[in-house]
Structure formats: C-alpha cells, structure tokens
Amino acid sequence: MQTIIIGGGAAGFFGAIAVAEANPNARITILERGNSFLQKVKVSGGGRCNVTHACFDVRELTRNYPRGSKELAGPFTRFGPTETIMWFEQRGVKLKTESDGRMFPETDESQTIIDCLWQATKKHHIDLKTSCRVDQISPIQGNRWRVTTANEVLEADAVLVTTGSSEAIWTMLSKLGHRIVSPVPSLFTFNTKDQRLQNLAGIAVPNAQVTLPDFKQQSNGPLLVTHWGLSGPAILKLSAWAARELHAMNYHFKLTINWLGDITQHALNAQLIDIKSELSKKQVIANAQFGLPARLWQSLCAAAGIADLLRWADMNKKQLNALCQELGACAFDIKGKSTFKEEFVTAGGIDLKEINFKNFESKLFPNLYFAGEVLNIDAVTGGFNFQAAWTGGWIAGGSIGGRPAI
Ligand SMILES: Cc1cc2nc3c(=O)[nH]c(=O)nc-3n(C[C@H](O)[C@H](O)[C@H](O)COP(=O)(O)OP(=O)(O)OC[C@H]3O[C@@H](n4cnc5c(N)ncnc54)[C@H](O)[C@@H]3O)c2cc1C
Incomplete structure (x- = not known):
C-alpha cells in the first residue's frame, strides 16, 4: 500500500x-x-x-x-x-x-x-x-x-x-x-497610538477584561502594553475569536479594557468611594491602587483629569466617575494589527x-x-x-x- x-x-x-x-x-x-x-x-x-x-x-x-x-x-x-x-x-x-x-x-x-x-x-x-x-x-x-x-x-x-x-x-x-x-x-496583537499608553511599553496586568463592544466579544487574562499597542493572552484570545469580524473591519475597531478584570462599574465606583474616605489625605496619583503598575495608574489618573498633587479628599464626583471609567471601561481606537511572533x-x-x-x-x-x-x-x-x-x-x-x- x-x-x-x-x-x-x-x-x-x-x-x-x-x-x-x-x-x-x-x-x-x-x-x-x-x-x-x-x-x-x-x-x-x-x-x-x-x-x-x-x-x-x-x-x-x-x-x-x-x-x-x-x-x-x-x-x-x-x-x-x-x-x-x-x-x-x-x-x-x-x-x-x-x-x-x-x-x-x-x-x-x-x-x-x-x-x-x-x-x-x-x-x-x-x-x-x-x-x-x-x-x-x-x-x-x-x-x-x-x-x-x-x-x-x-x-x-x-x-x-x-x-x-x-x-x-x-x-x-x-x-x-x-x-x-x-x-x-488569527492570533495577532492590536495597534494603537493612544496617548495613555505612550511610554508604558512592557507594563503588564495579570487579569484584564478586554471587550469588542461592536461584536459583543470579550476575553479575560494577562494584558501587555507594547511599543505598538496591546498584546498578551487576553488580546490574542480576542483576536482569534473575532478573527473574521476584525478582518471585515480592516482592523479598525473600538476596544474597551477593564484593567481590573470583571468588576462591574457599579462595584468599582463603590470601591473608589471607600478609598476616597480611607485615604482622604493621600495624593491620588502618587498612590497606585488595585495592584496596578504605578505608571499605568498615573496615566489613567491623568486621563481622568486628576492633577498631580490632588488628594483623594479633594476629588470631585466628575473626576471620580472619570477615573472609574478609565479603570473599568477604558476605550481605545485600534488601528491595525501586528504579528505575534511566538505563534500565529x-x-x-x-x-x-x-x-x-x-x-x-x-x-x-x-x-x-x-x-x-x-x-x-x-x-x-x-x-x-x-x-x-x-x-x-x-x-x-x-x-x-x-x-x-x-
Ligand atoms: C512563528 C510560529 C510559532 C508557532 N508556535 C506554536 C506553538 O508554540 N504551539 C502551537 O500549538 N502552535 C504554534 N504555531 C502554530 C503551528 O505552528 C501550526 O498550527 C502547525 O504548524 C500546523 O501544522 P501543519 O502540519 O498543519 O502545517 P505546517 O506546520 O504549516 O506544515 C505544512 C507543510 O506543508 C508544506 N507545503 C505547503 N504546500 C505544499 C505543497 N504544495 N507541496 C508540498 N509541501 C507543501 C509547507 O512547506 C509546510 O512544511 C506557531 C506558528 C508560527 C507561525
């Protein structure tokens, strides 16, 4: 035979x-x-x-x-x-x-x-x-x-x-x-030139939740900031599950990140209110919370309009809501993809x-x-x-x- x-x-x-x-x-x-x-x-x-x-x-x-x-x-x-x-x-x-x-x-x-x-x-x-x-x-x-x-x-x-x-x-x-x-x-990383990620290449969070709001697709896992945008298992998983949809969009699409995993906006808001009263005398930017890397925390606070020396006690409702948004529903415009060299x-x-x-x-x-x-x-x-x-x-x-x- x-x-x-x-x-x-x-x-x-x-x-x-x-x-x-x-x-x-x-x-x-x-x-x-x-x-x-x-x-x-x-x-x-x-x-x-x-x-x-x-x-x-x-x-x-x-x-x-x-x-x-x-x-x-x-x-x-x-x-x-x-x-x-x-x-x-x-x-x-x-x-x-x-x-x-x-x-x-x-x-x-x-x-x-x-x-x-x-x-x-x-x-x-x-x-x-x-x-x-x-x-x-x-x-x-x-x-x-x-x-x-x-x-x-x-x-x-x-x-x-x-x-x-x-x-x-x-x-x-x-x-x-x-x-x-x-x-x-399939299996690619997402490109973005978003200001919030500038100079953050190499920073990782252990369990983020990433969502494609237009396609109702979501994944959880480690997330890595790269020189070009975003990578890590959470992104790669999403790229595989939405491979066809993202191709149809020519890789221009919206992504939201919950840097803290699957905590809801409501629960996150409540936690921020607790922190505000517990750490009232402390500066917001100087004291990273939720185990986030300090540079990422600083960048998200800045995007929420929080000034360098602002203390938790002086944070107004608008700033608190903006920080809640940056932490739990951080919106990005993705423009293009890159090859994940380990495996594609x-x-x-x-x-x-x-x-x-x-x-x-x-x-x-x-x-x-x-x-x-x-x-x-x-x-x-x-x-x-x-x-x-x-x-x-x-x-x-x-x-x-x-x-x-x-
Ligand atoms: C950089 C990289 C890293 C990866 N790392 C991993 C990993 O660590 N773990 C994992 O699970 N997956 C990994 N993958 C995916 C994995 O390599 C593939 O899923 C797997 O190789 C598929 O095996 P295959 O035999 O079907 O195809 P291939 O390995 O692609 O083999 C196909 C072969 O067919 C030959 N061929 C094609 N056309 C013809 C023809 N007309 N006549 C004769 N021969 C032909 C090709 O030259 C090739 O040698 C990686 C992929 C890449 C690109």
Whole structure:
C-alpha cells in the first residue's frame, strides 16, 4: 500500500508515523515543497515548541478552538493532550508544564521535538523528499490518487494533505470540488497610538477584561502594553475569536479594557468611594491602587483629569466617575494589527462539513485525508494548534494504515 503525505510539518510527520505504526508494510512518502522539514516546529514557541496544553477535560479543551471546537470533541477523546504526552514520552521526550498550562519539552528546545519525529520516520523507513512541491492531485481508477509534483508524477492508494495554510493547495482543492472557507489571519496583537499608553511599553496586568463592544466579544487574562499597542493572552484570545469580524473591519475597531478584570462599574465606583474616605489625605496619583503598575495608574489618573498633587479628599464626583471609567471601561481606537511572533495561525481552510471526523477523510473523495491547519480549524495560543495537528495526523494516519476506528 502506497501512501503519500503532502506537507512535511507537524501534522504530516505525525500522520506518516501513524500510518507506519498501524501498518508496518505500508510504503509512505512525505513530499515537502521547502528545502527542509518541520520548519514551523523549529521556530514555534519562541524556539521552545509549545507542544500541547495541560488541559485534560475534552469539553474544556475544545473551548480553545474558535473554529473546530464541535468537530474536535470526538477526536480529542481518542488522541488528546494525555496521549500526546505519552506519545512523546514513549519516544524519549519528556514534556514539562508551565504555570499557565503550556507544555514544552524539558530541554526547552524545539529541536528535541524535531529529532524525535525525525528518528521515528527513519525507524519506519518513511521516504522523505524535500523540494517537492505538489501542484496537482487527481482521483484515478480504483479510488486511487495521482499526485503531480514539479518533477514527477506519482500514484498512491491514499493521500493525506497536511499543507498548512497554503493558498495554492486550497485553490487546487477548490477546483477539485472542496469548499474553502476564505483564510484570514488569527492570533495577532492590536495597534494603537493612544496617548495613555505612550511610554508604558512592557507594563503588564495579570487579569484584564478586554471587550469588542461592536461584536459583543470579550476575553479575560494577562494584558501587555507594547511599543505598538496591546498584546498578551487576553488580546490574542480576542483576536482569534473575532478573527473574521476584525478582518471585515480592516482592523479598525473600538476596544474597551477593564484593567481590573470583571468588576462591574457599579462595584468599582463603590470601591473608589471607600478609598476616597480611607485615604482622604493621600495624593491620588502618587498612590497606585488595585495592584496596578504605578505608571499605568498615573496615566489613567491623568486621563481622568486628576492633577498631580490632588488628594483623594479633594476629588470631585466628575473626576471620580472619570477615573472609574478609565479603570473599568477604558476605550481605545485600534488601528491595525501586528504579528505575534511566538505563534500565529490562519483561520479558514477546508470546510469542516466536508470531513468525516471519525477518520479525517474527505466526505467527497475516498482515500483523501486532511489534517492540521489545512482544515478550517484554529485555536488560541498555548499549544492548542499543535494539539489539533497531532490529533488529526494520528487519527488520519491510523485510519489509512488500517487501525480500527473507535
Ligand atoms: C512563528 C510560529 C510559532 C508557532 N508556535 C506554536 C506553538 O508554540 N504551539 C502551537 O500549538 N502552535 C504554534 N504555531 C502554530 C503551528 O505552528 C501550526 O498550527 C502547525 O504548524 C500546523 O501544522 P501543519 O502540519 O498543519 O502545517 P505546517 O506546520 O504549516 O506544515 C505544512 C507543510 O506543508 C508544506 N507545503 C505547503 N504546500 C505544499 C505543497 N504544495 N507541496 C508540498 N509541501 C507543501 C509547507 O512547506 C509546510 O512544511 C506557531 C506558528 C508560527 C507561525
């Protein structure tokens, strides 16, 4: 049995190894258009490769997928983070968990993951070909496939497409008859030149709430001020969930920040009144409250019209309301986005309705399988994108190799 895997990334390698393990007699070839394999794994997670996330409840896990959450629920029960950890451990790679749940190789080097995948393909005599861009695939008699590269024409009993976010492959697949959900960027940071954030680059708050009032989308988490605007998990999560809406707005939109998390304006107002009476003799600006970084507090107070030496006792109602607004519903005009260098992905790809998620096979064509980012699946940051690639690769490859589906 000949299997061709198109694309030598995370999903492709996992898929190829799974075919081999399910069927030791299978002949497997990975065709990679670039001159080396696993390039994204290499640069992932800042060079450390955030392999997966320590989230072991399937329902909880699927909440991290703006696209694909429903479809991945079944596959994750078969191959989720627990199985990923075991898979790597059985091949000599131990993963460690950071305080926020992200999992990395103990070595903190993505090369460890690459070496592990590489050794497994060598062990199974998987044929690895670089500089082999696939231009065309077409069904031939007997539910087999013809695969045309720039240099040769090959035939296969099964094809697994793991080309990530490749426009050319999506165009080719749409000509074949698959519906492609148009690709847009996901996981990006927000740009703003707002005066209140000038000179605050590097400041972080541990649990802010960020809201897109026009789209009723919201997320909570750490927030970071950068030289260009705003980043951190709270922003990245929002960029993923609202990827399509923000693209439609050409990345010009309104954002409000509650620097204190999910406290209501009403409760915040009451707390400010309490502070006013408790600290009446103290200067407002000089004494940062709510554990906020001093420079952020000063900037928000200044924006609320509070003079440098004003004491809490002398703060009028208008100033108190303005401070409440700056702290709990701080409005920003976002103009543009920047790439989050640690991890970025594309929302969009093959329409999930056309995939059988028991084995990741096309519902339109027998013996044509897909896994990874080529599908309209993507996640928030934290190791979830690789998890989807491992899961899809393992299930698709196992099915091609004849492992019984559960
Ligand atoms: C900088 C960066 C850091 C990231 N860090 C993380 C992280 O730490 N954790 C995480 O979970 N996710 C991370 N991601 C996301 C993650 O890398 C992807 O979700 C994952 O790589 C998808 O795997 P894949 O195999 O589907 O696609 P890819 O890894 O993109 O692999 C696709 C392969 O197919 C090849 N290909 C494309 N077209 C053709 C063709 N026509 N013929 C032959 N070959 C072709 C490509 O060259 C490529 O090698 C990161 C992404 C980036 C960009």
